[in-house]
Amino acid sequence: MNGLLLVDSHCHLNLPEVEADLPAVMQRAAEAGVHTIVVPGIDLASSRRAVELAERWPSVYAAVGVHPHHAGGWSAQARAEIQALAQSPRVVAIGETGLDFYRNLASRDAQTDAFRAQLDLGAEHGLPVIVHIRSATAEAFAELEAWRERAGGRNGRPMGVLHAFSGDLEHAKRAVALGFLLGVAGPVTYPKADDLRRTLSGVATECLMVETDAPYLSPVPHRGRRNEPAHVALVARGLAAALALDASAVASLTTSNAAHLFGWMHDHTNRDLL
Numbered sequence: 001m002n003g004l005l006l007v008d009s010h011c012h013l014n015l016p017e018v019e020a021d022l023p024a025v026m027q028r029a030a031e032a033g034v035h036t037i038v039v040p041g042i043d044l045a046s047s048r049r050a051v052e053l054a055e056r057w058p059s060v061y062a063a064v065g066v067h068p069h070h071a072g073g074w075s076a077q078a079r080a081e082i083q084a085l086a087q088s089p090r091v092v093a094i095g096e097t098g099l100d101f102y103r104n105l106a107s108r109d110a111q112t113d114a115f116r117a118q119l120d121l122g123a124e125h126g127l128p129v130i131v132h133i134r135s136a137t138a139e140a141f142a143e144l145e146a147w148r149e150r151a152g153g154r155n156g157r158p159m160g161v162l163h164a165f166s167g168d169l170e171h172a173k174r175a176v177a178l179g180f181l182l183g184v185a186g187p188v189t190y191p192k193a194d195d196l197r198r199t200l201s202g203v204a205t206e207c208l209m210v211e212t213d214a215p216y217l218s219p220v221p222h223r224g225r226r227n228e229p230a231h232v233a234l235v236a237r238g239l240a241a242a243l244a245l246d247a248s249a250v251a252s253l254t255t256s257n258a259a260h261l262f263g264w265m266h267d268h269t270n271r272d273l274l
Contacts, residue, residue: 004251006236007036007258008229010096010130010163010183010211013060014039014049017215017226025228026057032230033251035059038262040096040130040163042067044081054090061262063093063130065118071106074114079121086125092262094122095130096163099143102135111136115143122160123151128261129160131180137167141174148178158261164213169199176207181261183211184254186219186227189238197242205243209261210235210254 008029012018018025029037039054040063041047050062064085066074085091097118099111106114122129133140148159159179164187165172172182182203187193200208212219212235214227219234240250 004033004233004236004248005035005255006033006210006232006251007038007255008034008212008214008232009038009161009209009254009258009262010185011037011039011214011229011232012042012046012216013037013053013214013229014041014046015215018228025230029229032233034229034232036061036255036258036264037229038063038092038130038258040093041065041085042096043070043073044078047082047085051085051088051090054088060090061092061264062088062090063095064091065093065095065097065130066114067096068098068100068111068115068132069103069105071111071114074110074117079117082118083121083125086121086127091127092264093128093130093160094118094125095160096132097129098132098134099136099140100132100134101139108139112139112143115140116147119143119147119151123147126154128154128158131160131162132164133162133167137171141171141178144175144178144180153179157263161209161261163211164217166196167199168195169202172199172203176203181207181209181257183209184235184239185211185213186217186223186231186235186238188242189219189234190223191220200239200242201244205245205253206257206260208239208254209257210239210250
């Protein structure tokens with residue numbers, strides 16, 4: 001994006017598909033203007049790896065959590081390990097957590113228990129939460145609303161992000177009312193995603209971030225191939241088109257929104273680049 005600075009707010013550098021050539025992936029990200037990457041865990045091992053990567057790469061931050069697909073392994077011991085990992089200064093969020101009733105790789109009860117516990121961990125540590133929702137919108141919003149009631153706020157900062165948001169405008173507005181940002185991923189570039197683009201155009205720009213979800217959800221023209229953080233520049237262009245804004249404005253807005261959510265501050269000097 002020719003000099004623009006971007007944050008990839010959700011990228012699985014900790015998965016083998018990306019780690020296989022990580023130095024080259026990081027170099028391409030830097031060349032694309034990606035100065036910060038948030039790496040979420042999906043289970044205990046990947047959460048540990050996320051922290052290790054954040055400690056190795058100055059412009060990588062970690063989130064730690066258990067994805068709903070792995071919620072069957074949630075336990076008191078898992079909670080204790082996530083809690084311990086969250087003590088690292090390189091951890092900026094709990095997640096990704098949530099509900100996925102599409103694949104149902106864990107029982108609904110197990111998913112709900114793990115989701116509820118991780119929401120509460122976020123509140124305990126003063127950290128935002130990264131939320132995955134698929135085919136469970138009503139149930140997930142019920143949990144988020146109940147959590148907001150018992151957790152209160154975060155001193156004016158957002159509560160978390162609904163990652164790879166794909167809902168309608170009603171759900172977007174409900175999320176924003178609860179204090180959540182919306183993560184915008186590769187689908188914003190898809191030719192048939194007019195409904196998503198219209199929804200995003202109805203949301204305040206301070207509530208949007210860009211992400212890749214690499215190695216998944218590759219944007220056009222990379223659909224069907226491995227995604228990587230450099231491609232967040234294409235997501236930003238797609239969002240800019242949806243909002244009828246200049247790409248530089250979207251880069252600036254989404255970078256600021258990520259800093260506000262995750263709690264870091266950048267002065268945009270070379271020391272912040274990958």
